[in-house]
Amino acid sequence: MDHDIHDFVRRSQKELQEEYDRIQKRATEDPGTAGDQGEENWATLFREWLPRYFHIITKGRILTDTGYASPQIDLLVLYPSYPQILLDKKLYLSGGVAAAFECKTTLTAAHVKEAVETSAALKRALPKRDGSPYKELNAGLIYGLLAHSHSWQGVKSKPIENIENVIYESDAAAVRHPRECIDFITVSNLATWKVAKMTYLSPLLPFYNDGIRKIYGPNGSASSAYVCCAIGADQQKEYFSPIGTLLSGLFSDLACLFPDMRQLEEYFRKVNLGGSGWGRQRLWDKNIYSEKIRDRVYRGEFSDGVLYDEWSTGFF
Secondary structure (H helix, E strand, C coil), X not given: CCCHHHHHHHHHHHHHHHHHHHHHCCCCCCHHHHHHHHHHHHHHHHHHHCCCCCEEEEEEEEECCCCCECCCEEEEEECCCCCHHHCCCCEEEHHHEEEEEEEEEEECHHHHHHHHHHHHHHHHHCXXXXXXXXXXXXXXXXXXXXEEEECCCCCCCCHHXXXXXXXXXXXXXHCCCHHHCCCEEEECCCEEEEEEXXXXXXXXXXXXXXXXXXXXXXXXXXXXXXXXXXXXXXXXXXXXXXXXXXXXHHHHHHHCCCHHHHHHHHHHHHCCCCCCCECCEEEECHHHCCHHHHHHHHCCCCCCCCCCCCCCCEEC
């Protein structure tokens, strides 16, 4: 069913595309200014849709407690608690960064590869968290790539296939642990890819039959996948927008830490703001977990998909 919320999201997507068309008219004259305008488009989107207590900042590096400083990142979402005196310092403490995004006007394969690599390097430099599957599968900082459009515009071009191939090739080369995965890749007029992680499918579970064993192995596996929600895909509703997948996914991730966001996040789920999608799995053995929880994970002691529970069967 089409709800008013879908109209509001489609309007935001339309505004992004109108801005892209405007920016492209003079992009060759001054690519730097064109890029800055694109970043401001995404910053405006987040200021309009995310709770106003977040600080939305453009251009800055992220500094971890180990001294690692990221490359310059186009867009950052800072926690409400971030000190006012540090908001303009352009070197942002990782403990105060909720999310960070690279922004491109026209996406290329190189942009995707670089973003996946930057996400892995940054998250690898963050403090490791333990004690629950949620903490160990997620770095505590959301990282993504945002683009107005893409470079595969030929009649016979396959932009979704091209982007997916780069995502999975780059993931296989750069990502050493599920917590290092990039969280979002959004192309406003095409699709959004959102990472999904299954905690563990154990052979000790009663339904672990031969068919499942062929996929997940004799010892079971955890898995990660980049779920693609695309315009015009099979079973996709006419009201779908990649921006809806991005916003509903952000609300879902942030609602784990900000309970006041949960009622809206659940509403977005009920009206299918995120759309329908598919993704290829990458399997991981139980050694991705710390010794503290590894045995409990292997025994399958999960909460069967309870929202916001750190021992859920998966995080999507």
